[in-house]
Amino acid sequence: MNTKFHRLKEGDKVQGAEIVCECLVRQGIKIIFGYPGGANIPIYDALYRYPSLHHVLVRHEQGAAHAAEGYAWATGNVGVCFTTSGPGATNLVTGLADAMLDSVPLVCITGQVPSGLIGTDAFQETDVVGVTLPVTKHNYLITRPEEIVSVIHEAFYIASHGRPGPVLIDIAKDAQTGYAVFHYPRQQDYLKEKVKMKATDDEVVKITNLLNSAQKPLIVAGHGMLLSGDGKTLLAIAEKQDIPVTLTQLGLSTIPTNHRLYMGMPGMHGNVAANRAPNQCDVLLAVGMRFHDRVTGEVANYAPQAKIIHIDIDPSEIGKNVKPYLGVVGDAKTVLEQILPRLKSKKNQEWLSQFTAWKNEEKVKVFDKELKSKKLKSAQVVEMLSEETNNSATIVADVGQNQMYAARYYSYRSYNSHFTSGGLGTMGFALPAGMGAKSGDPEREVWIVIGDGGIQMTLQELATIVQEKLDLKIALLNNNYLGMVRQWQELFYKGNYSEVKLKNPNFQKLCEGFGIPSLKVTNQNDVRKAIRKARKTKGPYLVEFIVEAEENVFPMIPAGAGLDGMIVCKEDMKK
Amino acid sequence: MSRDLSNIIIWSKNKPGVFFRILWLFRRKRFNIESATVGHTEVPGITRFTITVTGDKDQVRNMCKQVHKLIDIVRVEDVPDEKLVSRELAMMKVGVKDKEEKAEILRVLEHFRARVMNMTKDSLVIEVTGSEEKIDAFYENMKDFQIIEFVRAGRTALYK
Ligand SMILES: Cc1ncc(C[n+]2csc(CCOP(=O)(O)OP(=O)(O)O)c2C)c(N)n1
Numbered sequence: 196m197n198t199k200f201h202r203l204k205e206g207d208k209v210q211g212a213e214i215v216c217e218c219l220v221r222q223g224i225k226i227i228f229g230y231p232g233g234a235n236i237p238i239y240d241a242l243y244r245y246p247s248l249h250h251v252l253v254r255h256e257q258g259a260a261h262a263a264e265g266y267a268w269a270t271g272n273v274g275v276c277f278t279t280s281g282p283g284a285t286n287l288v289t290g291l292a293d294a295m296l297d298s299v300p301l302v303c304i305t306g307q308v309p310s311g312l313i314g315t316d317a318f319q320e321t322d323v324v325g326v327t328l329p330v331t332k333h334n335y336l337i338t339r340p341e342e343i344v345s346v347i348h349e350a351f352y353i354a355s356h357g358r359p360g361p362v363l364i365d366i367a368k369d370a371q372t373g374y375a376v377f378h379y380p381r382q383q384d385y386l387k388e389k390v391k392m393k394a395t396d397d398e399v400v401k402i403t404n405l406l407n408s409a410q411k412p413l414i415v416a417g418h419g420m421l422l423s424g425d426g427k428t429l430l431a432i433a434e435k436q437d438i439p440v441t442l443t444q445l446g447l448s449t450i451p452t453n454h455r456l457y458m459g460m461p462g463m464h465g466n467v468a469a470n471r472a473p474n475q476c477d478v479l480l481a482v483g484m485r486f487h488d489r490v491t492g493e494v495a496n497y498a499p500q501a502k503i504i505h506i507d508i509d510p511s512e513i514g515k516n517v518k519p520y521l522g523v524v525g526d527a528k529t530v531l532e533q534i535l536p537r538l539k540s541k542k543n544q545e546w547l548s549q550f551t552a553w554k555n556e557e558k559v560k561v562f563d564k565e566l567k568s569k570k571l572k573s574a575q576v577v578e579m580l581s582e583e584t585n586n587s588a589t590i591v592a593d594v595g596q597n598q599m600y601a602a603r604y605y606s607y608r609s610y611n612s613h614f615t616s617g618g619l620g621t622m623g624f625a626l627p628a629g630m631g632a633k634s635g636d637p638e639r640e641v642w643i644v645i646g647d648g649g650i651q652m653t654l655q656e657l658a659t660i661v662q663e664k665l666d667l668k669i670a671l672l673n674n675n676y677l678g679m680v681r682q683w684q685e686l687f688y689k690g691n692y693s694e695v696k697l698k699n700p701n702f703q704k705l706c707e708g709f710g711i712p713s714l715k716v717t718n719q720n721d722v723r724k725a726i727r728k729a730r731k732t733k734g735p736y737l738v739e740f741i742v743e744a745e746e747n748v749f750p751m752i753p754a755g756a757g758l759d760g761m762i763v764c765k766e767d768m769k770k
Numbered sequence: 771m772s773r774d775l776s777n778i779i780i781w782s783k784n785k786p787g788v789f790f791r792i793l794w795l796f797r798r799k800r801f802n803i804e805s806a807t808v809g810h811t812e813v814p815g816i817t818r819f820t821i822t823v824t825g826d827k828d829q830v831r832n833m834c835k836q837v838h839k840l841i842d843i844v845r846v847e848d849v850p851d852e853k854l855v856s857r858e859l860a861m862m863k864v865g866v867k868d869k870e871e872k873a874e875i876l877r878v879l880e881h882f883r884a885r886v887m888n889m890t891k892d893s894l895v896i897e898v899t900g901s902e903e904k905i906d907a908f909y910e911n912m913k914d915f916q917i918i919e920f921v922r923a924g925r926t927a928l929y930k
Pocket residue numbers: 594595596597598620621622623645646647648649650672674676677678679680
């Protein structure tokens with residue numbers, strides 16, 4: 196352990212607040228996203244004496260949670276937040292729910308009213324453990340300073356082991372100010388028993404046999420694959436047996452988008468090949484994914500003919516949505532490493548040529564139309580952004596049409612370079628999450644892709660970005676609509692545009708007010724120039740792209756329909 | 771009462787809020803709990819819950835895995851009836867009009883091996899244990915008397 200930043204020695208008698216900071220240092224934490232208030236002010240006082248803990252003062256606690264998510268995603272470490280009691284803590288809830296659904300490791304430390312006042316409806320008292328129970332992997336209430344060390348230790352362990360997730364620690368103010376003797380605990384091994392990482396020998400044999408005898412195999416890999424550490428094992432398996440690979444939205448960038456075996460993203464706005472293949476394959480290897488409804492469509496019609504092998508680290512995911520032929524609990528990469536040496540080499544020309552045909556169908560019906568249109572399309576912006584950044588920037592996508600364009604048109608080449616709010620679909624996620632990603636890993640070139648609706652949900656974080664002097668770029672895809680909702684209304688609600696038109700602020704002036712340089716782009720010829728200008732400028736930069744107002748994301752599987760209900764393009768819908 | 775019940779037995783650390791977390795999770799996954807009993811066990815610091823639910827077997831199996839994910843839970847099992855000896859405790863307070871009625875009640879109690887725990891001039895508090903069926907039957911037999919209060923504690927069980 197690097198002890199350079201330690202301030203406490205074993206046996207020191209100090210205030211709980213100081214123990215909180217010391218524990219964070221010992222967990223290797225360097226950045227905290229937070230907001231002070233009456234119930235956590237002792238922690239901020241202790242923080243003052245811990246210069247190795249850099250605190251990012253967000254402008255809203257939701258921003259702290261998303262920033263911590265972005266940080267966790269970019270660094271692989273646990274993201275940490277501080278907030279005060281009551282409103283400070285309730286403002287975290289959306290971020291916790293987001294992290295819970297997308298398995299992002301967080302430790303959020305909230306101040307609570309003094310223990311003697313708990314339950315009395317005191318000033319800024321909220322039952323934070325009660326409120327956050329459904330949106331955390333685990334949570335704690337601490338009322339005595341002696342409990343702090345072991346709880347923080349355990350919280351980090353829980354947040355980051357097995358399937359990651361958010362953990363909240365609510366600390367009563369008197370536990371922050373009270374004194375306790377500092378003793379750093381040892382690793383608590385009993386928690387480990389709950390996580391099964393490896394497949395059993397029997398399971399390995401079964402998986403191998405299924406793959407070895409498959410005629411039309413398909414891989415669907417998700418966030419669990421990305422989280423397990425690298426895409427190389429996955430690629431090695433795919434290449435050894437010529438298996439087409441699809442990546443769910445949260446699995447994007449696990450393998451390079453331009454790899455010959457990459458067949459796209461499945462799901463509601465996924466790629467044609469990735470949505471056709473599940474219903475034609477004979478063996479479907481699902482790894483580190485959870486058969487989410489946005490991925491499967493109507494679940495009864497999902498891959499009924501296929502022998503599904505489901506590998507996931509979370510036992511409760513096996514059989515939850517789709518009943519697999521073979522369910523294996525384990526870490527994605529670990530299990531794939533176990534099976535790789537037993538796989539025989541195979542070629543799959545015929546099956547792969549089917550994918551070429553599907554890809555071509557999408558090219559003709561979707562890509563060409565989007566990318567060759569004379570009007571400025573979001574797809575073009577994202578594609579040009581991809582080229583201008585050598586396909587190697589980190590894209591932090593918000594929610595809505597912009598998110599789908601970011602997923603579909605950026606060519607991800609570097610591992611773990613796409614972050615978004617997948618499970619909860621939280622508008623406003625990207626601005627703070629991008630901020631957290633850049634803070635955690637300044638070497639990354641980070642681009643936030645966001646819509647005009649979403650940016651206004653957490654807009655105040657622009658001030659944080661400036662205060663932190665972050666070299667962060669924002670591509671605002673402005674269609675002056677809540678575009679994704681408008682699309683549904685156009686396609687499924689007779690074109691009744693109910694409350695989706697936005698009268699937006701002047702984003703240039705707004706940026707000016709925050710002290711962020713910006714450019715507005717209204718036609719194709721200026722896109723690259725603007726991106727180059729943004730990249731050349733040190734510090735934050737926003738480019739507003741005025742994209743075609745009523746563009747639609749295709750293909751689309753309407754909500755509730757099965758994969759066979761995929762509408763490839765609007766013309767197909769009229770048939 | 772005892773329709774197609776599943777017995778979910780849960781061992782947890784004795785931490786504040788564990789019962790709340792478990793109950794919350796059953797609600798979240800839309801299970802209706804038929805009965806729940808809780809208490810200490812032979813291992814210090816370990817609490818044991820016996821929860822009975824109705825519902826699809828696959829869902830019950832998944833529910834057990836979901837419960838197991840709760841951090842304070844040590845072990846969860848969905849145990850078939852055959853593997854368990856299970857009991858329920860029920861208590862009943864009945865009004866007694868006269869000697870004849872009292873004698874009649876005592877005859878019923880004897881049949882069900884029920885015990886009188888408290889006796890006043892005009893009422894009896896009775897304890898009865900057994901399977902849910904036995905307690906159902908006991909209740910049926912007592913229905914014609916004046917039942918003032920009746921409470922069932924829920925199934926608790928041990929492995930055979
Ligand atoms: C916090 C929140 N509220 C509402 C929604 C529902 N919703 C999903 S997409 C969308 C429209 C997003 O509009 P915008 O940010 O402009 O992006 P666009 O779809 O136009 O690219 C809405 C309202 C949501 N996902 N999140």
